Amino acid sequence: MKSPSATAKKRRSPPAKAGYHHGDLKRALVEAARALLEKEGVAGTSLRAAARKAGVSQTAPYHHFEDKNALLAAVAAEGFKAFEATTRAMMAKAGDDPQAKFLESGVAYVKFATQHPALFRLMFGSVVENPENFPELAAAGDRAFRTLVENMTAVIETAGGDAGKAPLFALSEWARVHGLATLLVDGGLDPKRYPAKSPEALARIVLGAAKPPA
Amino acid sequence: MKSPSATAKKRRSPPAKAGYHHGDLKRALVEAARALLEKEGVAGTSLRAAARKAGVSQTAPYHHFEDKNALLAAVAAEGFKAFEATTRAMMAKAGDDPQAKFLESGVAYVKFATQHPALFRLMFGSVVENPENFPELAAAGDRAFRTLVENMTAVIETAGGDAGKAPLFALSEWARVHGLATLLVDGGLDPKRYPAKSPEALARIVLGAAKPPA
DNA sequence: TATTTATCTTGACGCTGTCAACATAACGCA
DNA sequence: TGCGTTATGTTGACAGCGTCAAGATAAATA
Numbered sequence: 001m002k003s004p005s006a007t008a009k010k011r012r013s014p015p016a017k018a019g020y021h022h023g024d025l026k027r028a029l030v031e032a033a034r035a036l037l038e039k040e041g042v043a044g045t046s047l048r049a050a051a052r053k054a055g056v057s058q059t060a061p062y063h064h065f066e067d068k069n070a071l072l073a074a075v076a077a078e079g080f081k082a083f084e085a086t087t088r089a090m091m092a093k094a095g096d097d098p099q100a101k102f103l104e105s106g107v108a109y110v111k112f113a114t115q116h117p118a119l120f121r122l123m124f125g126s127v128v129e130n131p132e133n134f135p136e137l138a139a140a141g142d143r144a145f146r147t148l149v150e151n152m153t154a155v156i157e158t159a160g161g162d163a164g165k166a167p168l169f170a171l172s173e174w175a176r177v178h179g180l181a182t183l184l185v186d187g188g189l190d191p192k193r194y195p196a197k198s199p200e201a202l203a204r205i206v207l208g209a210a211k212p213p214a
Numbered sequence: 215m216k217s218p219s220a221t222a223k224k225r226r227s228p229p230a231k232a233g234y235h236h237g238d239l240k241r242a243l244v245e246a247a248r249a250l251l252e253k254e255g256v257a258g259t260s261l262r263a264a265a266r267k268a269g270v271s272q273t274a275p276y277h278h279f280e281d282k283n284a285l286l287a288a289v290a291a292e293g294f295k296a297f298e299a300t301t302r303a304m305m306a307k308a309g310d311d312p313q314a315k316f317l318e319s320g321v322a323y324v325k326f327a328t329q330h331p332a333l334f335r336l337m338f339g340s341v342v343e344n345p346e347n348f349p350e351l352a353a354a355g356d357r358a359f360r361t362l363v364e365n366m367t368a369v370i371e372t373a374g375g376d377a378g379k380a381p382l383f384a385l386s387e388w389a390r391v392h393g394l395a396t397l398l399v400d401g402g403l404d405p406k407r408y409p410a411k412s413p414e415a416l417a418r419i420v421l422g423a424a425k426p427p428a
Numbered sequence: 429t430a431t432t433t434a435t436c437t438t439g440a441c442g443c444t445g446t447c448a449a450c451a452t453a454a455c456g457c458a
Numbered sequence: 459t460g461c462g463t464t465a466t467g468t469t470g471a472c473a474g475c476g477t478c479a480a481g482a483t484a485a486a487t488a
Binding site for chain 2: 175
Binding site for chain 4: 261
C-alpha cells in the first residue's frame, strides 16, 4: 500500500525529493538561502525569497524553522562544516611541521572569508541572533577553537616554549587572523595600500612574516 | 489633524537657523539614530523610528539624507570622531614611550568597541553600503591608518628595526587589535575561556604580552 | 509684497516577518 | 481496510519597513 505508485523514491533517511509534499523542503530552503546569500548578500536574503526559490508558499518554511533566524543559523552551521573541511585540507597540504600547519590554517581562514564574504559574515558577524540557542553553532565554535589551541601547543612545544601559554597565544593569533579576514571582507582595508596578488597572498605575508618588535 | 504640538525644540548655534521647521532636523535625526543604535542595535534602527523620535513625519528625513544609508553613514562618521578622540586621550595618558602609546591605542580600540558595540559594527562592519560615497568616512579611515603607521614607525625606530616594514607590521597589529575587538563584540569569544576582569584588561594582556614563537 | 525655495505632511506602493485559519498528504493504529 | 492524527502545505491578513509622488506651508529672496 503506502505510496499509490508512480514515483517510489527513498524517503527514509536521505529523503531526496519525492512525493507531493516537496520531499525535503528543509534542505531545499537551506540551499536556497545559501544561494541567495552568495548572490544578494545578507540584506537581500529573505525568508520569502528562499521560499519562492524553493517553489513553496511564503509560510511553508515555518513548518521547518521557527523563524528566519533559525534558517540563517542552519545556513551558518553548514558554513562551518565547509569551513572546517577546507581548513583541514589546507593543513594536510602543509605536511607535519606545526608552524607550517598553523600558517596554512590561517591562510585558509582568510581565503574562505574572501571567497564567501556573505557566508563569513553570517557565521562570524552578529547576524544570527541568540546563537547559543543553536547547539550546532556552539559545537562548531568549540571544535574550531580546540584545534586552534592544539595546533598552537604543538608549535610552542617544537619551539621549546611554555605550552601553558598556548591558550593565550592561540587567542592572540586567532585575533590576528580573524581581524585580517574581517578587514578584507568588510572593506576596511584599502587594497592599493597593500598590493598583493590575492587576499591569500596577503594573508601569507602578514601572518607568516610580520612579527613587529615586542 | 493632530495636536499642533507645543514643544519647541532646542536650536543650534552659530550657523544654524532658528526656524520653525524644527530648527535642525539633520542633527536631531543623527542623534536619534545614534540613540536607537545604542538601545536597539543595528537591526532595530529604522529611518521611521528615527523620524518618530525626532518628532517629524516618516518622510521628513528625505529632505536631509538621500536615504537610510546616508543617515547611517552620518552616524558612522560621528562615531569615528568620537573614536579618534578617545584614542587620542588614551595615548596621551601613555606618555612618550612609543611602545606604550601603541599598546594604549590598541586597548582604546577594544574598549571603544565593547562599550559601543552597535556603533562599532556600524563603523567597521558592512552595514553602510558604498562607504566610498561618503568622503567623511574615507577620510576618517585614512587618518586612523596614518596615525597607526606613524606609531608603528616610532616603535620600530626606538627598537632599532627596519622602519620600511612599518606598514606591514602596522597592518599585522591592526588586524590583531581589530580581530580581538570583533571577536568580543560579535560574541565569538567565550568569556569563560579567558577570564579577565574586563575586555579592556583582556586586551591589555593579549596585545601586550602575547608574542608566540615565530 | 510676490515669488521662489526649503522643509514638512499625507497617502500610497511593494517588500518584509509572522500569525491564524484552513486543506491535504502521509502515517499509525483499530 | 478505514479512520483519526500528525506533518506539511496554502491563502489571507497584519504591522512595520524604505521609498516615491503630491500637496501644504514657512522662510528666504527679489
